[in-house]
Amino acid sequence: MAWLIIWPLAFYGLAGLSHIAARMLGGRGNWFSARLALFWALLAATPAALLYGLTMGLIGPGPQASLTGFIWLLGLAWIWLSGLVEAETQEATI
Known part of the structure; x- marks a missing residue:
């Protein structure tokens, strides 16, 4: 139940916070592009999460699982930040 109701709301909040932080740093994107960057990163990192x-x-539990989890989180962060930078450098059109 939590994955269907609570986590999407938490991800929307996290995307909103990332958009606010990007705006403070000079970003020109919109709320939709920030959400798109986060949800696309979550979708793209899903195979690594399944491997974990x-x-x-x-x-x-052990060093192998820790390494796999670290690689998953590193990939998620890289894809999300890359998408967020791209979304916030584009002029908001939507």
């Missing part, structure tokens, strides 16, 4: 779950299920 598979590692936890088959091997269990």
Whole structure:
């Protein structure tokens, strides 16, 4: 139930906070582009998240799972920040 109701609201809030932070740093995007950057990053990093779950299920907690989780979070952060920079450097058209 939490994944269907609470997490999307939390992600919308996180996207809004990232948009506000980008605006403070001179960003020119809009709310939609900030949400698009976050949700696209979550979608694009899903295979790494599935690999992390598979590692936890088959091997269990340990250095392998920690490394896989770190790679997943690093990829998510890279895709999100790249998308957010691109979204905030474009003039808002929507």
